Amino acid sequence: MKPFIFIAAVALLAAAPARSQALVDPSKVAPEYREAAERRRAEQLRQRECAMKADLAKVLPRDRTTYLNHCLETMAAKQ
Template identity: 55%
Template sequence: MKLTALAIFVSLFSAVILQTAPAQKLVDPDKVAPEFREAAAKRRSEQMKIMDCNKKAEEAKVLPRDRASHVQHCLDGQ
């Protein structure tokens, strides 16, 4: 009986943790040390391209299973 209650608790706890996981934030080159600003600007540019391709995939109503290949194809075209 205790094992079942523990299993339910762990399942619910892990579901809550996974749902509240934060998304990756956009890099702000101004908040990075001066020697890393160029790399941060490049990373932000990559992030913006990925966000744009994800938006296009949402608008095209691409299925979740096909989204990675759709986004990769979009990135290759840019």
């Protein structure tokens, strides 16, 4: 039983932590793709803002997707 526990502990420690998607930096993209990178960065910033609002509102995980979709739709309607 001890070898199993040891192997399981090593496997958990060796696993890389999951990282969130980094913000796109348009200045580090080839010129022909810069416009798309700028649009992607703007979308990422809107998503982060809505996620922050959901955190501050303490939205339950089961309701989070609905809240985020509504928030993104509201932001799109304002523009």
